Amino acid sequence: MKLGERIKAIFEEKGIKITDFADQIGTVRQNVYRIFERESLDTDLLYKISEVLGHDFFAYYKIPGMANAIEFNEDISINELALLKDELESAKKEIEYLKKIVSMREEEKQLMESKYKTQQELSETIIKHLREKEKSYLSHIQSLNKGQK
Template sequence: MDVDVKYVHVGEAIDRRRNELGLSKSEFARRIGVPQQHVNRILERETMETKRLVRVCEVLDFNFFSLFCPVQHQISAYLAAVALEGNVHNIIGDAELASQLAQARSETESQKETVKLLKEQIDSLNAQINRLDSNLKDKDAIIELLKERR
């Protein structure tokens, strides 16, 4: 058999994705249409009925079925359009994912550098404000001294 099928603890995979999204258990329960008490049982189970897993995939915006066996990275546009109902963004290759990740990291680093420069600029402006306040107080003191001498 040439199919590479992996063992997946569905509940743990769902819980990881739920945590990645910052979704509370009660909100998750509401979105998949089950009572909140059932969420822990769902997350502890190794398996799940297909219909419910499809709903979870939709709610968490993740294809949990792809965890069981790798999807071919080379796929024709026609097959993608037919199999994915025109939504070719459901499955992307590792190279594309790595490229997107590198781009996101680059943007993050750029934004961190911008934040650092802005903080330095704020500190510089605060120091300038303090100097100007001090100069203003000195000016007021000089004016008072000159008034007293008259």
């Protein structure tokens, strides 16, 4: 029996809709029909199909007399894969956290720049006002000095 036929038999047992199955393995309906006709598949695709259908299709590839060694290696690979998936999820969470920090730092920078600009404008306004007062006082002092003469 071809591998595709075995996949089709398990698929039919599960009673999954073809479009749902296609979505879950990352393809389109037409490709699922092609998979059912194939004798072999790419290991990544076969792994996805095994996960979705809950069936070990790799078991059909075991070599007689090496079953224990292959199962042991598959167990290691599955465990390693699970650890890598966990690490990937942790890394994704950390990246999202760091993106939020960067975003907050950018907002903080914009606020600081705005605050600096506002303080600079305020300082310029105060200096301008003080210069006008200084001119006014000097003018007043000069008029008082002229009046005393």
